[in-house]
Amino acid sequence: MKILAQLTFGAAALVLSAGIASADKLEDITAAGKIVVGVKQDYRPWGYLDSDGNIVGLEIDLAKDVADKLGVAVELVPVVSSNRMEFLQQGRIDLIIATMGDNEKRRKVVGMIEPNYYAGGANVIAPKGSGLTAWADLDGKDVCAIQGAYYNKQVARDYSANIVAFAGVPEATAALANGSCVGFVYDNTWIESQLASDAQWAEYEMPFVTEQLQPWAIAVPLDELDMAYGDKMRDIVTDWHKSGFLIERNAANGIADNPFLQEQQDRLK
């Protein structure tokens, strides 16, 4: 019955709760003694589960560093592309570090922290000898993809590729291995790290020039962007680039060198 009561309250408090916003997020986090970070748990090696059920990866290292610098504990909440911004808006999480591309549309919803901490683009992983050499070769062919990836639309429009979208990477790669599509269009960073590290991709290659480079950003709630909390996050990301922390963590997680990280370090030094 308690839950029934809560349900009733839920409807009533819907309107009320929207108005209750904290005065200062940074103070709230320090007072609570923990920062809640939304991370991916299905995007190896940026954020993934180990067999003990812990989330690990590059972005988890970043989340832990943020917590260390604020002097608080870290709580990781697994998010997916479709719910991360809603979680941040609702206050369910304090920070997004979840392979999120920075673009104009999203800037209207969440506070993107500059400088960007990472960058990735689109490329295709295809079996060797498939005859694909340029993006235009995808014309009229079935290409596996992930639902909701920002580059799907452009690949379909510019190269007349027939996008076959799957819910997750395992499904898409399985379809690629079955020959259901000529290639799998996905983040170049992911493809590079897979080709470099995994023997099952020995007969595959990344035949195109990476396109649609998009910087990734960590995000805070929009109204915190110009407050103390947003400033603190900007300082932290700047420091990551300056100190070489990002480059070091990138390598430690077995990800191929990313020219963007070097560029940023040179620029900010």
Added chain:
Amino acid sequence: MRASFYPKTRSTPPVKGALPVLLPYRSPQATQLSLHEKLFNGWTVLALMLGFAWIMVQQVWAQSGAAQQASVPDILLKWTPVLLKGFGFNVLISILSMAIGTVLGVGLGILQVSPVTATRRTAWLITQFFRNSPWLVLLFYCILLIPFEISVFGLDIPFPGWVKAVIGLSLPVMAYMSEYMRGAILSIPSGQWESADSLGFTRGQTMREVILPQTVKRLAPSWMNLYAVLTMATPLVSIVGVSDVMTLTRSALAAESRVDLLIPMYLYILSWFFIYCYPISRLTVRLERKFAVKL
């Protein structure tokens, strides 16, 4: 003297009055196998296990060339503790949804046979609405409309995703339960009402003390069936961002990033659901047979 007239073989029955002629009539139909009984039996389990084993063996053969990779059974075993936690979560969600849905559904079902027209109509409308809405849509509404935290008089009540999922799943359970309840009440012969009336019972008393106790055994099989269906529907919560066994399976697949793991892994999870739901289904069949009402 008289006893010697009877042959020795015809000994007295062990229980007084348990003569064959007094045993209840069993209709030949009641002993016939129902469709789901034909489909879900030991052979299905065997076929499932064989299919699973075949895929395992096939994997091992396919990999004989590339021996450096871990075998599929090893990987499944490695992830079992994590996935079991997720499965436990599914079971927890199903039990809580069932409990809430049952309590609400019984109430709604009683209201559906209320003598007050307005009450009856309202209960009917609520029942029909939730019974004919897709479960996933109800879940989406619950996840998106209920805030993650509610402040009531300065007290913060947190609403994690799984609580919302429980509420979302309990709504259709409530509606189905309401329909079962209405049917069970109407299936009690009207003579019961009349007799209770003639004994001076009020309507409320008749309901509580005469009718409802008799509906329990009529409800039991459909109630358990509903529970099995609900349990198998719990992976829906993975779509709305709750870390259930499906979400964790996906994450495990992503972490392993092995193309050949997809089918064995999902089959492994399927077999868990089967092993959990199969006994419930068997028990339902037994109860159905036991409580079969001959008209």
